[in-house]
Amino acid sequence: MDxxxxxxxxxxxxxxxxxxxxxxxxxxDAMLGSLDAAQSPIDGGHPLxxxxxxxxxxxxxxxxxxxxxxxxxxxxxxxASDLVDAHIRQGEETAKSLGKSAAGISLAQTDVSGLLTGxxxxxxxxxxxxxxxxxxxAHRIDGTGAAKADPTQTQxxxxxxxxxxxxxxxxxxxxxxxxxxxxxxxxxxxxTSVTPPAQITDVAFDAGQPGTAGKIRVTVPKGQTPxxxxxxxxSASDQTPVGVLTLRVLGQTPQEGPA
Amino acid sequence: xxxxxxxAIIGGGCASVAAALELTxxxxxxxxxxxxxxxGWRLGGKGxxxxxxxxxRIEEHGLHLxxxxxxxxxRMMRECYAELDRPADHPMRTxxxxxxxxxxxxxxxxxxxNQWTNWAAYFPPAAGLPGDPLSDRNPFSVRGYLTxxxxxVRTLVLSVQDNRAEPVPGAGESLPAAVSALVNSLLHSVRxxxxxxxxxxxxxxxxxxGAIILEAIKTLQMAIDVVTSRKEEKKAASLLDQLxxxxxxxxxxxxxxxxxxxxxxxxxxxxxxxIRGVLRDGLLFASNGFEAIDHYDWREWLERNGASKASLNxxxxxxxxxxxxxxxxxxxxxxxxxxxxxxxxxxxxFFTYRGALFWKMQAGMGDIVFTPAxxxxxxxxVKFEFFHKLENVVLSEDKSHVAAxxxxxxxxxxxxxDYDPLVDVKGLGCWPSRPLYDQLxxxxxxxxxxxxxxxxxxxxxxxxKTLKVTEDFDYVVLGIGLGxxxxxxxxxxxxxxxxxxxxxxxxxVATQAFQVWLNKPVEDLGWDLPxxxxxxxxxxxxxxxxxxxxxxxxxxxxxxQAIAYFCSVLxxxxxxxxxxxxxxxxxxxxxxxxxxxxxxxxDVGYFWxxxxxxxxxxxxxxxxxxxxxxxxxxxxxxxxxxxxxxxVPTDRYILSLPxxxxxxxxxxxxxxxxxxxxxxxxxxxHQAGCVEAAVMSGLLAASALSGYPRLEHIIGYDHP
Ligand SMILES: Cc1cc2nc3c(=O)[nH]c(=O)nc-3n(C[C@H](O)[C@H](O)[C@H](O)COP(=O)(O)OP(=O)(O)OC[C@H]3O[C@@H](n4cnc5c(N)ncnc54)[C@H](O)[C@@H]3O)c2cc1C
Numbered sequence: 001m002d003x004x005x006x007x008x009x010x011x012x013x014x015x016x017x018x019x020x021x022x023x024x025x026x027x028x029d030a031m032l033g034s035l036d037a038a039q040s041p042i043d044g045g046h047p048l049x050x051x052x053x054x055x056x057x058x059x060x061x062x063x064x065x066x067x068x069x070x071x072x073x074x075x076x077x078x079x080a081s082d083l084v085d086a087h088i089r090q091g092e093e094t095a096k097s098l099g100k101s102a103a104g105i106s107l108a109q110t111d112v113s114g115l116l117t118g119x120x121x122x123x124x125x126x127x128x129x130x131x132x133x134x135x136x137x138a139h140r141i142d143g144t145g146a147a148k149a150d151p152t153q154t155q156x157x158x159x160x161x162x163x164x165x166x167x168x169x170x171x172x173x174x175x176x177x178x179x180x181x182x183x184x185x186x187x188x189x190x191x192t193s194v195t196p197p198a199q200i201t202d203v204a205f206d207a208g209q210p211g212t213a214g215k216i217r218v219t220v221p222k223g224q225t226p227x228x229x230x231x232x233x234x235s236a237s238d239q240t241p242v243g244v245l246t247l248r249v250l251g252q253t254p255q256e257g258p259a
Numbered sequence: 260x261x262x263x264x265x266x267a268i269i270g271g272g273c274a275s276v277a278a279a280l281e282l283t284x285x286x287x288x289x290x291x292x293x294x295x296x297x298x299g300w301r302l303g304g305k306g307x308x309x310x311x312x313x314x315x316r317i318e319e320h321g322l323h324l325x326x327x328x329x330x331x332x333x334r335m336m337r338e339c340y341a342e343l344d345r346p347a348d349h350p351m352r353t354x355x356x357x358x359x360x361x362x363x364x365x366x367x368x369x370x371x372x373n374q375w376t377n378w379a380a381y382f383p384p385a386a387g388l389p390g391d392p393l394s395d396r397n398p399f400s401v402r403g404y405l406t407x408x409x410x411x412v413r414t415l416v417l418s419v420q421d422n423r424a425e426p427v428p429g430a431g432e433s434l435p436a437a438v439s440a441l442v443n444s445l446l447h448s449v450r451x452x453x454x455x456x457x458x459x460x461x462x463x464x465x466x467x468x469g470a471i472i473l474e475a476i477k478t479l480q481m482a483i484d485v486v487t488s489r490k491e492e493k494k495a496a497s498l499l500d501q502l503x504x505x506x507x508x509x510x511x512x513x514x515x516x517x518x519x520x521x522x523x524x525x526x527x528x529x530x531x532x533x534i535r536g537v538l539r540d541g542l543l544f545a546s547n548g549f550e551a552i553d554h555y556d557w558r559e560w561l562e563r564n565g566a567s568k569a570s571l572n573x574x575x576x577x578x579x580x581x582x583x584x585x586x587x588x589x590x591x592x593x594x595x596x597x598x599x600x601x602x603x604x605x606x607x608x609f610f611t612y613r614g615a616l617f618w619k620m621q622a623g624m625g626d627i628v629f630t631p632a633x634x635x636x637x638x639x640x641v642k643f644e645f646f647h648k649l650e651n652v653v654l655s656e657d658k659s660h661v662a663a664x665x666x667x668x669x670x671x672x673x674x675x676x677d678y679d680p681l682v683d684v685k686g687l688g689c690w691p692s693r694p695l696y697d698q699l700x701x702x703x704x705x706x707x708x709x710x711x712x713x714x715x716x717x718x719x720x721x722x723x724k725t726l727k728v729t730e731d732f733d734y735v736v737l738g739i740g741l742g743x744x745x746x747x748x749x750x751x752x753x754x755x756x757x758x759x760x761x762x763x764x765x766x767x768v769a770t771q772a773f774q775v776w777l778n779k780p781v782e783d784l785g786w787d788l789p790x791x792x793x794x795x796x797x798x799x800x801x802x803x804x805x806x807x808x809x810x811x812x813x814x815x816x817x818x819x820q821a822i823a824y825f826c827s828v829l830x831x832x833x834x835x836x837x838x839x840x841x842x843x844x845x846x847x848x849x850x851x852x853x854x855x856x857x858x859x860x861x862d863v864g865y866f867w868x869x870x871x872x873x874x875x876x877x878x879x880x881x882x883x884x885x886x887x888x889x890x891x892x893x894x895x896x897x898x899x900x901x902x903x904x905x906x907v908p909t910d911r912y913i914l915s916l917p918x919x920x921x922x923x924x925x926x927x928x929x930x931x932x933x934x935x936x937x938x939x940x941x942x943x944x945h946q947a948g949c950v951e952a953a954v955m956s957g958l959l960a961a962s963a964l965s966g967y968p969r970l971e972h973i974i975g976y977d978h979p
Contacts, residue, residue, distance in 0.1 A: 005729050006660070007264060008932040012963055014970065015927040017944045018977040019548030 160213050161205075161233075161243075167220035172248040175216070175233075181243075183207070183236035186216050189229035189247055198225045200247070205233075216245060226251025263292045266964065267664060267732035269649045270909075271297040272304025273950050274937035275738030276632045277335055277957025282965060283639040291965065294732075295636070296647040296666065298909075299712035300680055300694035301625065302633055304740060305910055306950065308623030309692025311901075314884045315684040315814025317623040318692045318901045320910065321772035321826040322804045324619060324792060325358060325389075327612030329951040330974040331958060333358075333390030339631040342638075350686045350812075357627045359808065360384065360615030365793030367574060367865075382609075382616040389613045393974065404537075404606045525573040528566050533602065536564035548979030549599035553946075554918045560598035579605065581801045581827070583947060584912045588838075589768045589830040600915045600946045603978060607945075617792060622812045625690040630681060634688070645678045646670040646694075646712060647724070649739065649747050652934075658754040660933045661728060661735050668722040669712045670699045684814050715907045716843035734933050736960050741940035742767050742908030746841065755930050757922075764922040765940055767911035769840070769847075771799070771829040773855040773902035774806075776819035776882040781805060783820075784867035784880075793866075799854040800825040803866060819882035825858065828912075829904055840908065847904035855902050856894050913940045913948035920946045926959035927970075935963040944976040951975075 161175055161184065189200040202219040216233075226249045233243040266282060268275045275295060282291040301307050308319045325332065333354075340354040351357045364380045536542075536552070545551035552560055557579070558571045570576065580586065583604075585596040608616070620627040637643070646669040653663040672678050678698055681688040694712065696702035700721070711717065726732055737748075745752065745762050752758045777784075790805040806822040831840060834847045856876075864871035870880055878892065883899035891898055905911070923942035926935045936956075939948050943956035958973045970976055 006933070007262075007733050008660070009734065009929055009935065009963060010966060011929070012927045015925050015929075016942075017548070018970075019546060019550075019979050 162213050162215040163245075164215050164217045165220065165247075166218070167224075167249075168222045169220070169224070170250045171220060172250070173218075174246045175243060181233075181235040181237075184214065184216075184242060185234045185236045186245060187231045187234065189218070189231035189245065191225070191227040191229040194225045194227035198227065198229075200224065200229055200231075203231060203245070218245075218247065220247070220249060224249050264290060264733045264964075265731065266291050266293045266734045266736060267726060268293060268295045268736040268738055268937075269664070270304060270738035270740070270938075271295055271302035271629070271643075272738060272740070272938065273306055273332070273628070273953035274939065274941075274957040274960070275304075275736065276302065276629065276636070277331075277954040278736050278738065278937050278960040279636050279641055279957075280335060280339070280632065281958055281961030281968060283636065283641060284967075286967070287965065289640075292640075293636075294642040294644060296644045296649060296664075298646070298648045299669065300645055300678070301690040302629040302680075303625045303690065305905075305912070306624045306628060308625035308690065310623065310626075310682060310684050310689045311692050311884075313886060314816075315689075316776065316901070317626075317809055317813060318774065318903075319623060319772065319824065320903060320905055321770055322792070322802060322824045323624045323950075324361075324617050324804070325950060326608055326617060327360075327385065327389050327615050328607040328975075329389055329618075329949075329954075330393075330613075332951045332954040333388075333618075334974075335390075335954055336628060336631070337390045339635045342635050343631055348686075351622065351627065351631075354390075357621055357631075358618040359621055361617040361619045361792070362615050363789050363791055364578075364616060365788065365791040367793055382612070384615055385612050387613040389618070391613065404610060521569070522573075525567075525570040526575065528570040529561060529573070529576065532561045532564040532566035532570075533605075536560060537602075539564060542979065545979075549603045550920065551599065552602070553597040553599035553920045555598040556594075556917050557596040557598045557601035558594070559917075560602075583915065583949075584768050584770055584828045585914060586768065586828045586830075587766065587914065587916060588832065589770075589828040590832065591828070591830070595914075595916050597915045597917045597920050597946070600920060603945065604947055607975065607978070619792075619806075619808060621808055622687060623689065623809075626684075626687055626812075629690065630688045633680070643677070643680075645680060648712075650723075652735075652737070652748050652751060653725075654750045654754060654931065655728075658750075658931075660931050663728065664726040664732070664735065666724040666726065667718075667720050668724060669717070669719050670694070670701075670705070671721050672698050673700050673702070685812065687812070713907065728933065732933075734935070734964050736935055736937050736964070738937040738957070738960075740767075740909030740911065741765060741913055741938060742840070742911040746908065751931065757924055757928075757930060760922045761924050764919045766914045766916055766919065767908075767940075768914055769829040769831060769834060770826065770905040770910075770912050771851045771854065771903070772824065772826040772905070773800070773851065773900065774822065774824050775859075775900045777821040777823065777880050778819060778882045779880055780807075780820045781823070781867060783869065785869040786867055799827055800858045800862070801827045815882075816885050817882075825855070829906065834904070834906060840906075840911070844906065847906050848902075851902050851904045852897065855900075856897050859897070860894070913938075915946050915948070926956055927963050929963075935960040944973070944978060 163173055163175060165171060165173060184205050186203045186205050188203055191198050200218065200220055202221075204217050205214060206217060207214045229247045229249065231245045231247075233245060235242045268279055279293050279295055282293055295302075301309065305320055306323060308317055310316070311318060336357070337354045340352075340357065345352045362382050362384065364382060540552055542549060542551060555563070558576065561576075562568075562571055579601060580594045580596055583596060583601075585594055587593040587595045633643070648667045648669055649664060650667050651665040652661055653665060654660070655662040678695075680690060680695070682691050682695070683689070693709070694705070696706035696710075699705055710719065712719065737744075739747070741762075748758070748762075752762055790807055792804040793802065802825065804824045804826075806824050809822050810818050810820075829847070829851065831838060833850060834844050835842070836844070860871070860875040863876065870877055876894075878894060878896040881896050881900060883890070883896070887899040920942075923940065923946060924930065924936060925942040926937055928942075937953075937960040938956055939953040941956045941959070943952050943959055945952045945955055955973055955976060958968055959970075959976075962968055962970060962973070
């Protein structure tokens with residue numbers, strides 16, 4: 001018989017660390033600040049440049065790989081992009097399967113989009129530094145710069161975008177382009193770091209006059225929950241990610257400890 | 260009014276203390292009434308230290324270093340020191356008086372048979388201090404690590420060619436700057452030997468190109484693995500293999516020709532293997548994080564992912580086994596370390612440290628950690644029951660909860676007053692190295708027989724006590740070392756399969772340590788690197804730490820000129836018969852003494868060439884107390900120094916062996932509804948034998964009973 005006065009432990013909310021994919025991407029942007037600066041490519045422009053969207057002719061290029069070491073370095077750059085592409089696809093699958101209520105948790109469409117943004121950012125970060133290593137070495141060796149963007153290939157492509165923000169409170173923003181695109185379609189901005197997850201939906205792309213950089217216009221509603229919001233920039237033609245818009249709505253962080 | 264909940268905490272190590280500090284936070288409004296029961300006379304467990312009555316010298320279980328990523332442990336200590344608010348003239352007023360940054364890591368590496376070399380790697384200060392508030396939520400992620408790994412490789416490979424890079428103080432915020440400082444320290448001799456410089460530069464250029472070519476080949480192979488069918492993969496891979504072989508041969512020649520080139524390459528090689536492995540094993544997406552690879556041994560996993568044999572045997576990798584005593588049964592032929600935890604530890608250690616990679620305590624660990632914790636807890640009303648040894652945890656009939664705790668009382672105080680455990684050494688409250696016999700009933704006799712209540716097999720009893728549920732406690736926090744669990748928890752083990760598996764599978768190891776006080780500075784003995792903690796050297800003592808900072812904290816009539824600590828595993832086979840580690844063995848103390856003497860005679864000359872001659876170690880260098888001075892000559896003089904065989908079950912160091920970590924039980928898991936566990940042996944998010952793991956476990960135990968701290972506030976708990 002149980003003693004009526006005896007008290008039992010409360011039920012914990014969980015008994016295991018939370019190491020799912022959200023945890024894997026949970027890097028604070030503040031912590032990465034200094035790294036981001038170091039990642040910027042030597043020659044300006046994103047090191048993934050146009051080469052990133054070039055389809056790799058696998059059988060042909062692999063066959064040639066051994067003929068000259070510098071060709072091999074080029075190969076390394078492309079293989080890394082290719083590998084990263086494959087991983088992004090794997091990430092998309094993971095995100096989508098999470099959306100289909102994996103492990104009993106059903107994620108809303110907005111969460112999936114947030115997850116995708118995170119995944120793509122993670123891979124593009126790693127890829128960009130990796131490609132940068134190989135590219136900058138090649139650049140040192142032959143003085144040309146394998147990672148350098150070829151201006152003739154970028155005509156008509158959008159590689160930089162302006163930003164116009166309407167907000168009652170303070171915000172910080174940044175746009176990271178993974179590769180140039182013909183047309184950009186921004187997605188709503190989502191934050192998974194706030195509870196409950198919040199969104200900023202008033203996000204639109206204005207292509208502007210031919211020859212001028214386009215602009216993304218964002219309106220942050222009054223009282224928007226403070227936190228970091230991400231939104232993918234998709235290529236309008238093939239719906240693949242070409243960049244990411246990050247926006248931090250500033251505010252107080254909650255106090256720790258028992259009430 | 261909320262009913263007070265009585266908590267019995269058993270044991271006074273880092274984990275128990277962390278749980279007690281959490282449960283007695285002001286925010287709980289006194290909801291938890293805590294009593295801590297402890298064998299013997301002191302808190303600290305594996306981290307306990309004592310002061311010798313005559314010289315005030317510090318005597319430890321072994322070398323204890325804190326790492327710059329111990330966020331939870333530092334936060335705990337910073338709160339203790341802040342709460343104590345010690346007066347301005349106190350020798351350890353603030354936590355920064357108590358812990359001092361140390362930026363050098365020393366590694367010893369073998370060049371050939373009986374040929375060794377040392378190097379001191381400099382890790383520049385990193386932004387912030389351990390325990391500072393984090394700017395955002397849990398910041399440790401695979402994504403961040405991969406980025407840092409790749410950056411590290413890039414900077415290492417490129418910076419070996421850059422002769423202008425000098426250590427930049429305070430450059431820690433930027434990884435490239437930090438790496439160039441590290442590289443500089445590795446290239447110590449190159450930087451000072453200008454003549455050899457030009458030739459070397461050329462070699463480094465070759466290294467960089469070679470590294471990239473090799474890596475490109477491996478990347479291609481991986482791309483093939485990922486995107487093509489098995490058939491094609493084989494065809495292409497064999498071509499690549501041939502290519503790789505040719506390049507690798509050239510490369511091996513280059514590396515073999517120069518130890519410094521090799522050093523850099525070994526780090527690059529290991530980091531590349533990590534990047535490859537993380538991507539290949541899909542660790543970004545594994546729902547259990549790095550645990551997904553915990554069935555591999557660390558070296559085995561690195562090798563699977565392309566690390567070379569030489570890199571696997573490099574000083575850094577060997578050092579990681581030494582630092583975690585990672586030798587099954589203490590057998591140095593059986594190094595074994597779960598890959599996932601090793602990876603987590605390495606990434607946390609090198610990429611998330613704040614302030615410095617290592618922090619050194621400025622007195623004994625007891626004085627620096629357990630004195631302030633004791634003082635704070637005492638002030639908050641925690642009751643301490645010293646000389647209480649838990650003998651049996653009694654379950655209720657239905658096996659649902661702990662019904663009683665049987666305690667043996669080892670000693671009583673003279674007038675039944677509370678035992679007052681601290682002594683003053685130069686203004687600092689310290690734990691003595693033996694009980695304060697004067698306070699104990701029958702104290703004179705106990706002193707005469709040098710009674711040690713922590714000794715293996717001590718069975719002195721002056722009484723017993725049975726604590727009963729609801730009367731004496733509502734909740735139990737079991738904070739004893741894992742080695743002691745089978746003996747006192749037989750009912751729990753019989754009743755619960757998980758408990759049985761945990762006690763079967765999670766292993767521990769005995770350790771040995773000795774300390775010497777010298778009457779000459781180590782520089783006079785031929786040591787020419789900075790004061791150092793160095794590992795990777797020969798057994799029986801693979802790790803040496805220069806502890807000169809303690810000289811002025813001890814209380815010698817004539818102070819020594821140097822203090823050195825040595826530490827390593829102690830093989831079970833040399834101590835215990837038939838592998839039975841639960842029965843007190845004979846002769847372990849003498850064995851460690853003999854090991855130490857042999858080490859000083861035979862091996863220490865490598866660090867201190869001028870301390871040995873053809874006759875062996877110069878025993879007159881050993882510094883003795885006034886009462887012992889002149890009493891002994893030759894190796895017998897070692898009697899005046901300190902050594903220990905840590906063989907008592909609760910003191911055994913917890914191993915992180917492959918394929919065992921899944922058997923650990925979390926303090927959050929509810930197997931018996933009024934019990935939680937705390938210790939570095941539990942499933943606490945960081946499965947290694949270290950202070951941070953123990954503290955995290957204590958926080959989880961407190962959370963299990965009170966809901967606080969919230970799990971996301973235990974830093975690194977949700978770390979992949
Ligand atoms: C030689 C050595 C060197 C180390 N070096 C480092 C280092 O440099 N850095 C680092 O971070 N970590 C180091 N560690 C590990 C670190 O010391 C431990 O991880 C940590 O102290 C464990 O704390 P704990 O609370 O889990 O257990 P313990 O410290 O073992 O505490 C258990 C407590 O329970 C008590 N107890 C046991 N049985 C009973 C009983 N029956 N009744 C009542 N009380 C009982 C014990 O006396 C003790 O107070 C080292 C360990 C060793 C052995």
